[in-house]
Amino acid sequence: MAQLERGRNLPSAADLEIMLGFFGMERRVPGIRRLVDAAQEGEDWFAPFEGAAPPWFNLLLAMERVADTCTGYVASVVAGLAQTRRYSEALIRYLEPHLTDEEVRWRVDLRASRQQNFNRVDVPTVHWIVEEVMLRHRRLGADIVREQIAHLGHLVRRPSITGQVMPTDRGPHEMLRAWAREIDAVPYAEGLAVGGVEGPLDRRPRPAGVAHHRRLFGLGTAAASRS
Incomplete structure (x- = not known):
């Protein structure tokens, strides 16, 4: 089990049925088997x-x-799934100025390819909460940020995508304490150097951990404004 949790071994069909059944996700067995x-x-x-x-x-x-x-809470930058190419490039160059043009393009292409998710026949339901202050950043270039905000506005008009803004005047809120994005009942957290299921040091998506993150996201949803 430890090898599965660390991503070193792939689960067998029997393992999948047992683990997904434990989390009440039996309907996901066929899709995860394909994966x-x-x-x-x-x-x-x-x-x-x-x-x-x-x-x-x-x-x-x-x-x-x-x-x-x-689902996800975004405090400082636009989620990768929603970034325009210009925003991605400016952000990558700002955070990793040592990269070559080719390395930057490669990273931008990856982020753009992730957005093919929105073109699937079985398109996922997406819900983001973003901090208002993030939408006011101009360090990447005012025109780039305006284009990015317009793109976000276009995305949230899709019936499968919900966007909310956490107003600055809300002050400190519960989601600042700890939040991981959740993908099909699996909390996933990441930092600058490491990421994993339910946090960098604990890769076991226990039901209590799932409930904790859902509670935080529920509190955030109640506090944020609809876009």
């Missing part, structure tokens, strides 16, 4: 972008592609 089969055959969709993101990020990339639901 495991693809991994066994070396067919991960993000394989052409190997090196554009750290290895620990592969788990998120895989989960996104088969998810029914994705």
Whole structure:
């Protein structure tokens, strides 16, 4: 089990049925089986972008592609799934100024490819909460930020996507204490150097952990404004 939790081994069909049944996610067995089969055959969709993101990020990339639901709280930058190419490029150059033009383009291409998720037949339901202050950042360029905000406005007009803004005057709120994005009842947290299920040091999505993150997100949803 420890090897499965760390992503070192792939689960068997029996393992999948037991684990997904434990979390009440039996309906996800066929989709996750397809994901495991693809991994066994070396067919991960993000394989052409190997090196554009750290290895620990592969788990998120895989989960996104088969998810029914994705929720997340964004405090400082626009979620990768919603970034325009210009915003992605400006952000990457700002955070990693040592990268070559080719390395930057590679990373931007990966982020853009993640957005193919919105073109799936079984499009996922997405719900983001963003901090108002994030929408006011101008360090990446005022025109780039305006274009990004317009793109967010376009996205939230889709019936499958909900966006909310946490007003600055709300002050400190519960979600600042701890929040991971949730993908099909699996909380996923990340930092600058590491990421994983239910936090960098604990990769076991226990029911109590899922309930905790859902409670925080519920409090955030109640406090934030609809976009």
